[in-house]
Amino acid sequence: MTTPTEQHVKATSVKDVLAYLSSQFPACFSLTGEAKPLKIGIFQDLAQRLEQDTTVSKTQLRQALRVYTSSWRYLEATKVGVARVDLDGVTGVVIDEAQAEHALKTLEESKARAAEKRKAKIAEAKAKNPQPTAVDKPGYKKTANKKPAGSSKGTKVNQKPVKPEAEQQAKPAVQLQPVAAEHVVVGGKVLLKLGQSPMLATVLEVSKDDVTVQLGSGMVIKTRQDSLYLA
Structure with a gap:
């Protein structure tokens, strides 16, 4: 056993x-x-x-x-x-x-x-752990380019260029007044005559008769003091 x-x-x-x-x-x-x-x-x-x-x-x-x-x-x-x-x-x-x-x-x-x-x-x-597909990703739609109303191929539409807000506010008075030298200071507002329409500008730098200003559009211009007028 x-x-x-x-x-x-x-x-x-x-x-x-x-x-x-x-x-x-x-x-x-x-x-x-x-x-x-x-x-x-x-x-x-x-x-x-x-x-x-x-x-x-x-x-x-x-x-x-x-x-x-x-x-x-x-x-x-x-x-x-x-x-x-x-x-x-x-x-x-x-x-x-x-x-x-x-x-x-x-x-x-x-x-x-x-x-x-x-x-x-x-x-x-x-099936238990599905992988993310392209459908799950956020979509970004492109904004379609809209044509001006009433325009068609071969037809020109007369549109006036839109000026910056600062330049629109710079419409000349009935009569422009030259700005005195003591009023031309850094940070001050003046009118700068370019062509037929004066534009509102901000004084950035003063060097004797030369003055550097910045327009409302961001453009910086160096000019003479006698081209500036009261804003």
Whole structure:
């Protein structure tokens, strides 16, 4: 009678069963590397060898063998001319063409199913976390260039140029009065006569008879004091 310490721990998953079979029958089963095609009827041999072993049940053995023989590693090893092995690694009959073709077809179908599952998982992940698209970005509309009302191609529209507000306010009085020298100070307002229309300006600098002024449009002009008038 075996003691508790001599008893094997009962396998609880297919992975545990395969690991146990690999440790008990290393010449037949393997977890890595190239697999060996199994002898037909290997289940009966396993059931007989492990009849008194409580580590695995017959149901677990069937499940483990189904998983092992449907793995890509096992199917890739099932080729024409390769000999099958028993539990002790002794070679027996070789795989024929029909068996090899069946293994290849099973392998291709298995890989196709795996690829479809990967695609489905990727699609599901994208659905849960959609990436922002161009629609989500704020749009910027360009303002259309509006044509003046009443205008058409080939028709000229007489429009007076709009003067800056400061220049509009600089309409001359009935009679311009020259500005006295003592009133020409930095920051002071004066009228500068350019052409026919005097314009309002601000004195920036005074240097004897030369005065630098800035128009309402921002233009800076250097002129003589006698060209300035009272604002």
